Amino acid sequence: MKVGLIGGTGGMGEGFALRWSPKHDILVGSRDVQKAKDAANNYFRTARNYYGDKMSGNIIGDENLSIARKSDVLLLSIHYEHIKDTCEQISKHLRDDCIVISPIVPMKKTESGFVYTPMEDSKRSAAEAVAAHLGDKFKIVASFHTISEARLKSIHEGLDSDTFVCGNDKDALATVNNLISEISGLRYIYLGPLSIAYQAEILTPMLLNSAHRNKIKNPGIRIV
Numbered sequence: 001m002k003v004g005l006i007g008g009t010g011g012m013g014e015g016f017a018l019r020w021s022p023k024h025d026i027l028v029g030s031r032d033v034q035k036a037k038d039a040a041n042n043y044f045r046t047a048r049n050y051y052g053d054k055m056s057g058n059i060i061g062d063e064n065l066s067i068a069r070k071s072d073v074l075l076l077s078i079h080y081e082h083i084k085d086t087c088e089q090i091s092k093h094l095r096d097d098c099i100v101i102s103p104i105v106p107m108k109k110t111e112s113g114f115v116y117t118p119m120e121d122s123k124r125s126a127a128e129a130v131a132a133h134l135g136d137k138f139k140i141v142a143s144f145h146t147i148s149e150a151r152l153k154s155i156h157e158g159l160d161s162d163t164f165v166c167g168n169d170k171d172a173l174a175t176v177n178n179l180i181s182e183i184s185g186l187r188y189i190y191l192g193p194l195s196i197a198y199q200a201e202i203l204t205p206m207l208l209n210s211a212h213r214n215k216i217k218n219p220g221i222r223i224v
């Protein structure tokens with residue numbers, strides 16, 4: 001499968017590239033082609049060193065629009081503020097059957113701690129903003145909100161945690177669940193349709209506040 005990472009040069013993009021490259025071709029996207037190629041080369045070196053011959057996928061870099069055209073699954077590894085522009089740019093380039101994943105968490109730091117901004121500013125959840133700006137025809141799945149970048153990038157370690165998954169399309173959910181299961185120690189927990197993805201997104205500021213105030217490093221969530 002071809003897994004595209006829009007904003008793949010960022011921290012989460014690196015983690016996803018390293019975790020999925022054993023089985024899939026990873027397309028690292030950026031607004032800047034050279035930045036994408038440099039990141040892809042670095043990720044490939046790290047993955048190849050670790051997985052050796054077990055790595056069947058390739059990792060290549062290109063600009064975001066080119067990545068969008070080629071991807072079977074496209075993960076939007078960008079911030080909330082960039083959803084509108086990015087989705088409007090890529091929507092006409094996506095294949096009709098492309099599955100789009102949003103790990104996006106809208107939040108900001110205030111004097112009280114991290115807060116979930118849609119609740120404060122009467123805005124949409126990230127998942128609903130992606131759906132609104134991409135249009136109805138694409139299958140959108142929200143997940144990975146509570147996965148720490150540092151732990152995702154540590155390929156020698158399992159994550160030993162859960163991730164909530166929201167979406168409306170059964171086949172798209174099954175594809176994303178398979179991708180989640182390929183990440184060592186990560187379990188998917190189905191939460192419900194995309195309309196309640198805010199319940200997964202809002203957990204991230206909660207996790208960060210509890211981690212910061214109790215000196216917990218790279219926290220995650222596990223349902224027991």
Ligand SMILES: NC(=O)c1ccc[n+]([C@@H]2O[C@H](COP(=O)([O-])OP(=O)(O)OC[C@H]3O[C@@H](n4cnc5c(N)ncnc54)[C@H](OP(=O)(O)O)[C@@H]3O)[C@@H](O)[C@H]2O)c1
Nearest residue numbers: 007009010011012030031077078079082104105145148149
């Ligand atoms: N970090 C975490 O632990 C974590 C955990 C869970 C969820 N998340 C969510 O995952 C998403 C990515 O987080 P991250 O930490 O990987 O972010 P990041 O390191 O800041 O990377 C985001 C990427 O967005 C791209 N970008 C910057 N400005 C842009 C613009 N104006 N338009 C379009 N793209 C732009 C950049 O790529 P180019 O400059 O190469 O285009 C950049 O590499 C966020 O929504 C975050 O809430 C993060």
